[in-house]
Amino acid sequence: MAIKKIMCACGVGLGSSFLVEMNVNKVLKKLNIQDIEVSHSAATDVYKGAADLYVIGKDMNDIISAYGPTIVLDNIVSLPELEKKLTEYLTEKGVI
Amino acid sequence: MEAILNVLQQILSTPSVLVGLIALIGLLAQKKPIEVVIKGTIKTILGFLVIGAGANVLVGALNYFGAMFNFGFGVNGVVPNNEAIVSLALNTYAQTTAYIMAFGMLANIILARFSRLKYIFLTGHHTLYMAALIAVVLTVGGLTGWQLILAGSALLGLTMAIFPAMAQKTMVKITGDDSIAFGHFGTLGYVFSAWLGSLFGKGSASTEDIKFPKSLSFLRDTSVAISLTMFIFFLIVSVKAITTTGYAEAAALDANLTMGQHWFIFSLIQALTFAGGVYVVLAGVRLVLAEIVPAFRGISEKIVPDAKPALDCPVVFPYAENAVLLGFLVSFLGGIVGLGILSLMGGTLALILPGVIPHFFCGATAGVFGNATGGRRGAIIGAFGHGLLITFLPAFLMPVMGSLGFAQTTFSDADFTVVGIIFGNIANFVQGTGLMAIVLACFAAPIVYALVVPKKVKA
Numbered sequence: 001m002a003i004k005k006i007m008c009a010c011g012v013g014l015g016s017s018f019l020v021e022m023n024v025n026k027v028l029k030k031l032n033i034q035d036i037e038v039s040h041s042a043a044t045d046v047y048k049g050a051a052d053l054y055v056i057g058k059d060m061n062d063i064i065s066a067y068g069p070t071i072v073l074d075n076i077v078s079l080p081e082l083e084k085k086l087t088e089y090l091t092e093k094g095v096i
Numbered sequence: 097m098e099a100i101l102n103v104l105q106q107i108l109s110t111p112s113v114l115v116g117l118i119a120l121i122g123l124l125a126q127k128k129p130i131e132v133v134i135k136g137t138i139k140t141i142l143g144f145l146v147i148g149a150g151a152n153v154l155v156g157a158l159n160y161f162g163a164m165f166n167f168g169f170g171v172n173g174v175v176p177n178n179e180a181i182v183s184l185a186l187n188t189y190a191q192t193t194a195y196i197m198a199f200g201m202l203a204n205i206i207l208a209r210f211s212r213l214k215y216i217f218l219t220g221h222h223t224l225y226m227a228a229l230i231a232v233v234l235t236v237g238g239l240t241g242w243q244l245i246l247a248g249s250a251l252l253g254l255t256m257a258i259f260p261a262m263a264q265k266t267m268v269k270i271t272g273d274d275s276i277a278f279g280h281f282g283t284l285g286y287v288f289s290a291w292l293g294s295l296f297g298k299g300s301a302s303t304e305d306i307k308f309p310k311s312l313s314f315l316r317d318t319s320v321a322i323s324l325t326m327f328i329f330f331l332i333v334s335v336k337a338i339t340t341t342g343y344a345e346a347a348a349l350d351a352n353l354t355m356g357q358h359w360f361i362f363s364l365i366q367a368l369t370f371a372g373g374v375y376v377v378l379a380g381v382r383l384v385l386a387e388i389v390p391a392f393r394g395i396s397e398k399i400v401p402d403a404k405p406a407l408d409c410p411v412v413f414p415y416a417e418n419a420v421l422l423g424f425l426v427s428f429l430g431g432i433v434g435l436g437i438l439s440l441m442g443g444t445l446a447l448i449l450p451g452v453i454p455h456f457f458c459g460a461t462a463g464v465f466g467n468a469t470g471g472r473r474g475a476i477i478g479a480f481g482h483g484l485l486i487t488f489l490p491a492f493l494m495p496v497m498g499s500l501g502f503a504q505t506t507f508s509d510a511d512f513t514v515v516g517i518i519f520g521n522i523a524n525f526v527q528g529t530g531l532m533a534i535v536l537a538c539f540a541a542p543i544v545y546a547l548v549v550p551k552k553v554k555a
Contacts, residue, residue, distance in 0.1 A: 010408075010410055011317070011318055011410060011456075011457070012221075012318050012378060012457075013378065013382060014219075014220070014221040014378065014381060014382060014385070014408070015219050015220075015221065015222075015280075015407065015408025015409070015410065015411075016407070016408050016410045016411060018220070018382075018385070018389060019218065019407060019408070022389075022390055022393065040382075041382075042317075042318060042319070042378065043317045043318075044317050044318065044319040044320070044375070057410065057413065057414050058414040058417070059410070059413045059414050059417055059420065063314065063317060073414075074414060075414065076410070076411055076414060077276055077405075077407060077411055
């Protein structure tokens with residue numbers, strides 16, 4: 001399955017998800033991937049098919065994991081952790 | 097010439113366009129491609145208009161609630177909710193808020209550069225809310241025009257740097273390193289919780305050794321959480337109102353008391369209308385911030401590379417998941433006990449109902465902070481103290497909010513209320529230019545301190 005949309009989600013959809021979105025964009029830029037759209041939103045806005053991949057903190061996993069593939073971050077602000085997990089995921093899916 | 101001036105003046109006094117202009121300048125300064133500039137500017141203006149639309153939805157439901165509460169209980173009941181009060185404040189103070197937010201971020205960068213408060217506050221929605229609060233309080237304090245914007249920006253910049261500094265000691269304990277800071281305007285509540293934890297929590301084991309049911313995590317979905325609590329509040333209030341004697345006569349006179357539907361359906365619809373209003377406001381805030389925060393981050397990283405980013409409160413949640421749940425429940429309990437105390441005081445202060453959002457996010461964070469200094473006992477006592485704190489502070493804030501003090505909602509988190517109370521009360525004694533001088537002195541103090549007092553040499 002091609003990955004076109006990545007959504008970062010948190011409780012209110014303003015703070016941590018926004019930060020994760022900025023970090024995801026940094027990683028994608030580093031990997032030279034341009035055709036993936038990244039957004040951030042509240043847990044309320046997540047439904048099946050809203051995105052091809054959700055990037056969330058460990059504490060949101062119970063709510064979000066039912067709606068599609070997730071990357072779960074132990075430390076939501078850690079850029080190295082995100083870079084490692086996202087690169088692994090994209091390699092596995094054949095995007096890079 | 098006069099026509100051009102007129103247009104210029106209209107641009108600078110229409111808040112949505114003004115905020116759009118700030119985004120436009122920011123995007124151009126970053127040399128973004130033209131399509132990104134257009135997209136970002138439009139989204140920012142759109143977001144501001146969406147906030148206004150959400151405000152109308154919220155106010156409808158709140159007016160019913162207020163009228164019925166007042167009639168049923170004979171006193172004012174207030175549900176503290178940042179989104180609600182900010183959207184109301186923006187009706188009147190939008191232009192001032194926009195200027196204060198833009199220049200306040202600049203003031204934050206200046207402080208981080210020249211003082212030892214090396215923190216950059218990245219929680220954009222709280223920056224916006226604090227800007228709105230400051231705009232209200234300083235306007236009530238008699239400041240207008242450039243004095244209002246100068247003093248307001250300085251005060252905003254100061255809060256953005258000083259509150260993360262207060263939380264940093266405990267943050268190091270929680271996260272285990274000194275690289276990220278905490279930026280959420282409930283800091284005083286969390287520091288209070290951490291202090292209580294260190295006082296009473298000696299030798300208590302960490303909350304993370306307890307096994308908790310995960311079923312309460314659905315409350316992390318804010319729309320669900322707000323709907324549920326508001327539904328319960330509306331049910332209680334509408335039942336109390338219709339069973340109070342003289343209801344039929346009063347309802348004939350006051351349109352806000354006439355439910356027009358069965359009270360159960362009415363409560364359901366109004367509760368969800370309120371939650372819907374908050375949802376719309378949040379969507380608007382998200383649109384407004386989408387371009388402003390990354391720009392702020394980019395600029396500050398260039399100018400103050402050694403500063404620590406101060407981040408939103410869920411940043412600490414993964415470090416102590418049980419403390420999150422425990423903190424929420426106990427803080428909410430504190431809110432209910434606080435409400436009881438307020439009602440025993442017999443209506444001298446507004447009755448502050450426990451809002452689920454502040455108790456969830458701030459209570460949870462208070463739990464994490466309490467746990468860091470005093471384990472389980474620390475988390476429980478700290479979060480309970482926090483729950484009491486955010487019940488009493490809003491009650492004291494309301495009198496200094498001018499006409500907004502009579503709304504059925506107010507600011508909820510500790511730092512908003514404390515900043516409002518302090519500067520609102522200073523404004524009772526010193527108005528106008530004197531007030532501005534006090535604010536500017538507060539802003540300059542950390543810079544002067546950094547210049548005069550030599551840096552401690554690390555042993």
